[in-house]
Amino acid sequence: xxxxxxxxxxxxxxxxxxxxxxxxxxxxxxxxxxxxxxxxxxxxxxxxxxxxxxxxxxxxxxxxxxxxxxxxxxxxxxxxxxxxxxxxxxxxxxxxxxxxxxxxxxxxxxxxxxxxxxxxxxxxxxxxxxxxxxxxxxxxxxxxxxxxxxxxxxxxxxxxxxxxxxxxxxxxxxxxxxxxxxxxxxxxxxxxxxxxxxxxxxxxxxxxxxxxxxxxxxxxxxxxxxxxxxxxxxxxxxxxxxxxxxxxxxxxxxxxxxxxxxxxxxxxxxxxxxxxxxxxxxxxxxxxxxxxxxxxxxxxxxxxxxxxxxxxxxxxxxxxxxxxx
Numbered sequence: 001x002x003x004x005x006x007x008x009x010x011x012x013x014x015x016x017x018x019x020x021x022x023x024x025x026x027x028x029x030x031x032x033x034x035x036x037x038x039x040x041x042x043x044x045x046x047x048x049x050x051x052x053x054x055x056x057x058x059x060x061x062x063x064x065x066x067x068x069x070x071x072x073x074x075x076x077x078x079x080x081x082x083x084x085x086x087x088x089x090x091x092x093x094x095x096x097x098x099x100x101x102x103x104x105x106x107x108x109x110x111x112x113x114x115x116x117x118x119x120x121x122x123x124x125x126x127x128x129x130x131x132x133x134x135x136x137x138x139x140x141x142x143x144x145x146x147x148x149x150x151x152x153x154x155x156x157x158x159x160x161x162x163x164x165x166x167x168x169x170x171x172x173x174x175x176x177x178x179x180x181x182x183x184x185x186x187x188x189x190x191x192x193x194x195x196x197x198x199x200x201x202x203x204x205x206x207x208x209x210x211x212x213x214x215x216x217x218x219x220x221x222x223x224x225x226x227x228x229x230x231x232x233x234x235x236x237x238x239x240x241x242x243x244x245x246x247x248x249x250x251x252x253x254x255x256x257x258x259x260x261x262x263x264x265x266x267x268x269x270x271x272x273x274x275x276x277x278x279x280x281x282x283x284x285x286x287x288x289x290x291x292x293x294x295x296x297x298x299x300x301x302x303x304x305x306x307x308x309x310x311x312x313x314x315x316x317x318x319x320x321x322x323x324x325x
Contacts, residue, residue: 014055015149021048022141023155029134038130042115045137046089049108052141053092056099056148064092099148103206104140107133140206255296255303261312270316270323277323281315282308 025044029037057064066077066085077085090112092098093105100108110133142155256264258278265273281287287294287308294308316323 011055011058014051014058015145015153018048018051018055019145019153019155021045021051022138022145023158026138026155038114038134039118041134041137042111042118042130045134045141046108046112046115048141049137050087050089050092052145052148053089053098053100054086057087057092057095057097060097062095062097064095100140100144101206104144107136107140107206111137136206254306255298256305256309257301257303261304261309264309265312265316265323268313268316270320271325272323273316278312281312285311287311 021044025041025048028034028044029041031037034040054064064087066087067074068077069075079085087095089108093100093108098105114130138155145153145155258275262273262275262278282294286292288302293305294311295302295304297303
C-alpha cells in the first residue's frame with residue numbers, strides 16, 4: 001500500500017521550492033553574463049510566489065484546486081495527463097483569504113501583466129525600465145516568507161549587493177533615462193497600468209523599491225569599508241538629498257488628446273484653429289515619428305506631450321492673422 005503523504009510534507013516542499021525559485025530569480029538577474037534578466041526574473045518570481053501562496057492556503061485548509069459542480073458532486077479539473085489544475089498566481093491574489101497587502105498585490109499584478117506581454121514578443125533591454133518593481137518583488141517575498149512561515153526561511157542573508165566594475169558615467173545615466181528602446185507593447189502596458197493607480201500606490205516601496213545612491217568620501221575610520229551606508233530618513237543629510245532628488249527625478253509626462261490641444265489654442269484666442277488644421281500641422285512635420293518624442297501611442301490612441309503643445313502654440317503665434325477672427 002503506497003504511503004499517504006502528510007499535509008505538512010507537501011507544504012514544506014512548496015515553501016522550499018518557492019524559496020529556491022526566488023533565489024534563482026535574483027541570482028540570474030545579478031549574473032553579468034546573462035542578458036535575459038528581467039524576463040527570467042519575472043518567470044521564476046511568479047512561480048515562487050505561486051508556490052508560496054499554495055503553501056499558505058494548504059496550511060489554512062483552503063482548497064486551491066480548480067473544480068466545478070456536476071449536480072451536487074464536486075468534479076476537479078485535470079490536465080491532459082491527469083494532474084490536478086491548481087490556481088495560478090492571479091487567482092491566488094483574487095482569493096479573499098490572500099495574506100498579502102494591497103501594494104504587494106499591485107506589484108505582482110504589474111509583473112504578471114508584463115509577463116503576458118513578453119510571452120508573445122521579444123523584448124529589448126527592459127531590465128532598468130522594470131528594476132524598481134523587481135527589487136520590490138524580491139523584498140516583498142522575503143518579508144512574507146518570514147512572516148508566514150518563520151525567519152528560518154529568510155533569503156536576505158544569502159544574497160548581497162551586486163558589485164559593478166565601474167561607477168555610473170553620465171553616458172550610462174543618459175542611456176538608463178532613455179526608454180525609447182522599450183518595445184511599445186510593454187511601454188503601453190506600463191502606462192495603462194499606472195494611470196489608474198493612486199499616488200499612494202505609486203509611491204509605495206511595496207510596489208516599486210527605489211534607492212538613491214550618492215558617492216561620498218569617508219570622513220571617519222571604518223566608514224570606508226562600507227559600500228552602502230544607511231541614514232535615517234528624517235536626518236538633515238537625507239532631507240538635503242531628498243530636495244536635490246526632487247529636482248532631478250523623472251516624472252511621467254503630461255499627455256494631451258488632439259481635442260484638448262485645439263481647445264487650449266481656442267482659449268488663447270486662435271478660434272479658427274481646428275482639428276483639421278491640427279492634423280494638417282502634425283502631418284506636415286511628421287510629428288508622430290518616434291525620433292521627435294512629441295507623443296506616444298497607447299492602446300491605439302495617440303497622446304501628445306507638452307513639447308508638441310509648445311510647437312502648436314508657436315505655430316499659432318506665427319500665423320495669428322489667419323487663425324484669429
